[in-house]
Amino acid sequence: MKSIKFIMIILYVMINSLYAQDKGKIDNFKKFENSFLRNFKYPAQLQERCIPVLTLMVISFDQSGKINSLSFSDSAYPQFIQEVQRVRDNIDFESLYMDLKSMGKENEKIIIPIQIDTGVIDECDSGILQFDLINLYLFDSKPLKGRYFLYKKILSKIFMARAIS
Amino acid sequence: MRSFLLIVIAIIANFMHSYAQKDPELRNNWAKLQSGFVKYIRYPKELEKASIPSFFTLKVQYDEKAKQYNLEFSDSSHPLMIKEVLRIKDKLDFNLVYDDLTIEKRDIPIIIPIEIRLARVSKEFSDPKSTVSQNLYNFKGKQAFGNFYFYAPLALTVIND
Numbered sequence: 001m002k003s004i005k006f007i008m009i010i011l012y013v014m015i016n017s018l019y020a021q022d023k024g025k026i027d028n029f030k031k032f033e034n035s036f037l038r039n040f041k042y043p044a045q046l047q048e049r050c051i052p053v054l055t056l057m058v059i060s061f062d063q064s065g066k067i068n069s070l071s072f073s074d075s076a077y078p079q080f081i082q083e084v085q086r087v088r089d090n091i092d093f094e095s096l097y098m099d100l101k102s103m104g105k106e107n108e109k110i111i112i113p114i115q116i117d118t119g120v121i122d123e124c125d126s127g128i129l130q131f132d133l134i135n136l137y138l139f140d141s142k143p144l145k146g147r148y149f150l151y152k153k154i155l156s157k158i159f160m161a162r163a164i165s
Numbered sequence: 166m167r168s169f170l171l172i173v174i175a176i177i178a179n180f181m182h183s184y185a186q187k188d189p190e191l192r193n194n195w196a197k198l199q200s201g202f203v204k205y206i207r208y209p210k211e212l213e214k215a216s217i218p219s220f221f222t223l224k225v226q227y228d229e230k231a232k233q234y235n236l237e238f239s240d241s242s243h244p245l246m247i248k249e250v251l252r253i254k255d256k257l258d259f260n261l262v263y264d265d266l267t268i269e270k271r272d273i274p275i276i277i278p279i280e281i282r283l284a285r286v287s288k289e290f291s292d293p294k295s296t297v298s299q300n301l302y303n304f305k306g307k308q309a310f311g312n313f314y315f316y317a318p319l320a321l322t323v324i325n326d
Contacts, residue, residue, distance in 0.1 A: 054298055108312065115298055125293040130286050133220045133298065137278050143317035146266065147273070150313055155299065 028099035033154055035092035042118055042158045043079035052126035053080050053116040054136060056144070060109045065097045073144070075135035100149075108149035115153065121161045194265035195317050198257060202319040205253040208281055209245040213325050216287035219246045221279050222301055223319075224309065225259050227271035234259045239309075240300035242279075250279070262316050276309070278318035283325050 046053075055076035060068040070088075072081055084091075100106045119125040137144045212219065221242035226235045236254060238247045262275050278301075289295070302309045 105312075111315075113302060117293065119293070127291040127293045127295060128298040129291050130218050130220075130282060133218075134280060134282060136301075137315075137318055144315045145317055147312065147314050150276075150302065150309055150311060152310065153302065153308060 028095045028102075029152055031095040032092050032099070033152075035090065035095070036154060037156055037158075039087040039090040040083060040116075041087075042116070042160070043077075043083050045079050046077055047118050047120065047158070047160050050119050050124035050126045051077065052118055052128060052132075053077070053114055054128055054132045055080070055114050056136060057112040057114055058109060058139070058144075058148070059093075059096075059112065061093075061097050061100070061106055065094065065101075065106070067093060071139060073136055074138040074141065075132045096151075100151075105149050109147070110151050111148045112151045113153040115155050117157045119159050121159055123162070194261035198259075198261045199317075199319055201257055202253075203321055205256045206249060206281075206321060208321065208323050209243075209249060212243060212245060212281075213283070213323055216283055216285050216325060217243070217290055218283045218286055219243060219279060219281035220297055220301065221246070222309075223250065223277045223279050224274050224304065224313075225262070225277060226274040227259075227263075229271070237304055240303040240306065241297045246279075246281070262314070266314055266316075268314065273312050273314055275316055276313045277316045280318045280320040282320060282322045284323070285325050 053076065056073040058069070058071050058073075062068045072084075096110075097106060100108070100110065115128075117126050208219075219242065222239035224237040224239070226237070227233075228235055234254075236250070238250070259275070262277070263269075263271055290297070
């Protein structure tokens with residue numbers, strides 16, 4: 001009876017620690033994703049024309065966890081890049097770094113696919129064009145090549161409603 | 166006489182080796198893979214008639230034991246295109262990718278985007294409900310996650326009516 005109790009306790013601790021580890025990972029990604037979407041304001045010029053965001057974000061960190069380089073593939077519109085640069089300091093890249101560190105991947109070049117659909121309610125809804133997909137893998141007109149760590153994607157929808165006049 | 170002949174052969178071999186290294190045409194492994202792809206692939210008539218382009222990810226993993234490449238197709242690929250790529254699989258030399266990236270160990274899979282671009286594209290393809298872009302990195306419903314070697318897309322443009 002004592003040994004059964006002992007086994008049960010060990011099983012309980014093991015399940016709990018696994019769950020806690022898993023939860024920790026998800027939380028770090030969610031923290032980063034939430035801060036990205038919370039700070040990012042969909043550029044009005046793109047939203048009015050129902051132009052979605054589809055791009056690959058490539059990021060690398062230095063030894064201290066600061067961003068070394070941050071770039072977007074050619075399918076990203078300049079308005080989107082400007083907006084990310086504007087809110088860059090408010091995005092929780094630290095959580096992303098911590099998540100990568102917990103996996104021992106903090107020195108890798110990271111790819112985060114981003115898709116943000118948009119539109120104006122009762123007017124238009126964005127769709128991905130062939131043109132967007134062709135430019136998705138290009139960086140300054142050159143195809144992406146080499147070793148990367150493919151991370152989870154950011155997938156969201158940001159719609160606008162017109163005020164009733 | 167024999168040693169003279171050997172020296173001449175050695176000089177020619179050395180010259181050819183350095184020439185191959187310098188010649189970008191001989192070094193361009195992607196161009197070789199791409200030309201093989203364009204030469205053998207036949208875009209399924211059903212997709213061409215329906216003006217549906219193809220954009221998907223090919224995950225290539227080398228099986229050390231079986232000495233062969235295993236292919237996986239992202240969820241954005243049409244079953245007819247999976248069938249077509251599998252038909253020409255043996256004509257595509259994936260060793261060229263590892264040669265191009267100068268990788269000796271083949272334990273990390275390669276990600277190759279496949280793009281069949283059409284001159285005329287159906288409205289359905291760019292419909293807001295389309296899941297093509299969302300499924301580019303999904304394999305059997307799960308997103309690819311981890312280290313990969315990314316490679317330049319293999320592309321074909323089809324002029325459809």
